[in-house]
Amino acid sequence: MKKIILKLLLYIISFMCFACSGGRKVINGIEVSELLLSASEEQNIDYCKLLNESTEGNDSSIRKLVLLKFYDAAGYDHGAVLVDLIELIGEDKFIYSLTTTNCEEKKRIIGYIEVGLEYGNNANLQKQTFREAFPKTYKFLN
Numbered sequence: 001m002k003k004i005i006l007k008l009l010l011y012i013i014s015f016m017c018f019a020c021s022g023g024r025k026v027i028n029g030i031e032v033s034e035l036l037l038s039a040s041e042e043q044n045i046d047y048c049k050l051l052n053e054s055t056e057g058n059d060s061s062i063r064k065l066v067l068l069k070f071y072d073a074a075g076y077d078h079g080a081v082l083v084d085l086i087e088l089i090g091e092d093k094f095i096y097s098l099t100t101t102n103c104e105e106k107k108r109i110i111g112y113i114e115v116g117l118e119y120g121n122n123a124n125l126q127k128q129t130f131r132e133a134f135p136k137t138y139k140f141l142n
Helices: 002-018 034-042 047-055 059-066 072-089 091-097 103-119 135-141
Strands: 025-027 030-032
Touching: 025 047, 030 047, 030 072, 034 047, 034 072, 047 059, 047 072, 059 072, 059 091, 072 091, 072 103, 091 135, 103 135
Parallel strands: none
Antiparallel strands: 025 030
16 A cells, blocks of 8 residues: 555656646746747757756756757746756856856857846846846856
């Protein structure tokens, strides 16, 4: 009986953490819009898996996630995810994961973070500039 309950619990937790089809999803407290999910599916990217691994501190996944290319509204949503990710994992971990980025990549990351701060739903950071919200990351990327 305990095994059945344990398996059921694991299934429910896995489903809640990794289910990413149809509508917006929340991965470890970070909201992923339906638009962003759709845009990532078009590029054959498992955005939720990558985000989940990133929230757990996987450097490679953080780097891959941050360097994804999205355009228009999906880019704004991706920026909001990155802002929430930095707040969750901390600036030091975020920066460490990006130590090998080049100037072009850094410019793209700056753009994502700026729109994520301005248009994202993070009430704690919405009225702050990039420099105010993430001073270490700002310095690293500039």
